[in-house]
Amino acid sequence: MTVPQRIDPGPRMSKAVRHGDTIYTMGHVAGDRSGDISAQTADVLARLDATLAEMGSDRSKLLSVTIYLADMAEFSAMNAVWDEWVDGPNAPARTTVGAPLATAEIRVEMTAVAVA
Amino acid sequence: MTVPQRIDPGPRMSKAVRHGDTIYTMGHVAGDRSGDISAQTADVLARLDATLAEMGSDRSKLLSVTIYLADMAEFSAMNAVWDEWVDGPNAPARTTVGAPLATAEIRVEMTAVAVA
Amino acid sequence: MTVPQRIDPGPRMSKAVRHGDTIYTMGHVAGDRSGDISAQTADVLARLDATLAEMGSDRSKLLSVTIYLADMAEFSAMNAVWDEWVDGPNAPARTTVGAPLATAEIRVEMTAVAVA
Numbered sequence: 001m002t003v004p005q006r007i008d009p010g011p012r013m014s015k016a017v018r019h020g021d022t023i024y025t026m027g028h029v030a031g032d033r034s035g036d037i038s039a040q041t042a043d044v045l046a047r048l049d050a051t052l053a054e055m056g057s058d059r060s061k062l063l064s065v066t067i068y069l070a071d072m073a074e075f076s077a078m079n080a081v082w083d084e085w086v087d088g089p090n091a092p093a094r095t096t097v098g099a100p101l102a103t104a105e106i107r108v109e110m111t112a113v114a115v116a
Numbered sequence: 117m118t119v120p121q122r123i124d125p126g127p128r129m130s131k132a133v134r135h136g137d138t139i140y141t142m143g144h145v146a147g148d149r150s151g152d153i154s155a156q157t158a159d160v161l162a163r164l165d166a167t168l169a170e171m172g173s174d175r176s177k178l179l180s181v182t183i184y185l186a187d188m189a190e191f192s193a194m195n196a197v198w199d200e201w202v203d204g205p206n207a208p209a210r211t212t213v214g215a216p217l218a219t220a221e222i223r224v225e226m227t228a229v230a231v232a
Numbered sequence: 233m234t235v236p237q238r239i240d241p242g243p244r245m246s247k248a249v250r251h252g253d254t255i256y257t258m259g260h261v262a263g264d265r266s267g268d269i270s271a272q273t274a275d276v277l278a279r280l281d282a283t284l285a286e287m288g289s290d291r292s293k294l295l296s297v298t299i300y301l302a303d304m305a306e307f308s309a310m311n312a313v314w315d316e317w318v319d320g321p322n323a324p325a326r327t328t329v330g331a332p333l334a335t336a337e338i339r340v341e342m343t344a345v346a347v348a
Contacts, residue, residue, distance in 0.1 A: 004295060006322065006323070009320070009321055009322065010320070010323060011315060011320045011323070012314065012318065012323060012326070013325060013326035014324060014325050014326075015325070016325055017296065017325050019254065019295050022135065024295045024296035024325045024345065025325050026325040026326050026327060027326070027328065027329070061120065062133075063120060063133045063135050063140045064140035064227075064229075066227070066327070068327075068329045072217070072218065075218060079128065082128065083128055086127070086128065088125070088126070088127045089125055090125065091122070091126060091127070091130050092129060092130060092140075093129060093130050093131070093132055093133050093140045093141050093142040093227075094128070094129035094130075094142050094143070095143030095182075095184075095225065095227045096143065097143070097184050097215035097216065097217060098216030099215055099216075099329035099330055100304045100329065100330030101329060101330070102304065102307060109327065109329065111296075111298070111325075113140065113296075115120055115135055138251065138254075178249075179249045179251050180345075182343070188332045188333070188334065191334060195244065198244065199243055199244055202243070202244065202245075204241070204242070204243045204244075205241055206241065207238070207241050207244060207245045207246050208245060208249060208256075209245060209246050209247070209248055209249045209256045209257050209343075210244070210245035210246075210258050210259070211259030211298075211300075211341065211343040212259065213300050213331035213333060213341065214331055214332030214333070215331055215332075229256065231236055
């Protein structure tokens with residue numbers, strides 16, 4: 001077996017785990033939860049960039065992203081920020097669904113699988 | 117690293133991305149969203165077949181499928197169609213949960229991981 | 233390609249599928265669904281331990297876990313059991329969201345990816 005590499009392993013979860021050249025991230029939420037869906041999406045994507053960078057990866061190497069929205073009525077607003085961010089020719093497979101999130105203030109959460 | 121291969125990469129997402137011999141698909145929904153859960157499940161599975169074929173894979177090589185249902189009361193009706201479709205001896209690991217989907221008409225969405 | 237290995241492949245799904253040294257599990261729920269969130273979380277984690285063991289893996293080799301809660305108000309109670317269970321230095325990436333589950337009695341479902 002390959003020993004997985006972890007970043008920020010805490011008592012509860014790791015921010016990301018690498019196995020071979022595949023990276024699995026935790027669900028990322030915004031640091032500032034007072035923002036609207038646009039602000040929180042930008043915040044989440046910036047944090048995802050940072051996590052990928054810590055793992056020697058970047059947004060062009062995303063394989064799959066799962067997006068959870070507190071309110072699917074905010075789908076278009078999330079997409080507007082996503083579309084500016086994503087590396088079009090290298091866009092990941094993506095799934096977006098609605099789901100209650102950890103606190104009522106959190107509008108969006110994203111979990112990614114990427115290549116190192 | 118292995119360079120991921122993508123099919124139908126758009127400005128927002130790819131239909132599927134291959135990394136090594138692992139394939140990650142986007143969330144698949146029915147093309148005809150006027151159908152009931154049975155019709156939409158059949159539609160989604162046909163589309164998933166097509167995506168897997170484009171990647172040189174098929175339903176016997178599924179590793180994992182996540183199924184999102186707009187209404188968990190439709191679980192049995194979805195399963196009836198799934199059970200006819202799935203390659204029993206080679207059935208994937210599966211998770212099914214309820215979730216609000218992109219539009220109110222969409223009854224079911226499926227995301228898969230498969231071997232190429 | 234690598235031929236995937238499956239455990240408990242049924243007509244509907246497999247309990248887990250191994251591809252190379254990566255293991256994908258089905259969504260695990262409690263066997264005793266009369267329990268509260270604490271009891272069901274412990275039950276799910278024991279079942280996950282058993283599945284990982286059948287695949288030659290264990291909780292220290294988890295890569296990613298997705299947790300679905302019937303009621304996000306039970307997040308803290310689930311975490312209390314999780315925190316005792318998880319192998320801290322080797323904690324997986326984790327995502328927790330709310331979702332309607334297969335029956336009203338089911339409080340929590342967990343899907344894992346691990347290294348064999």
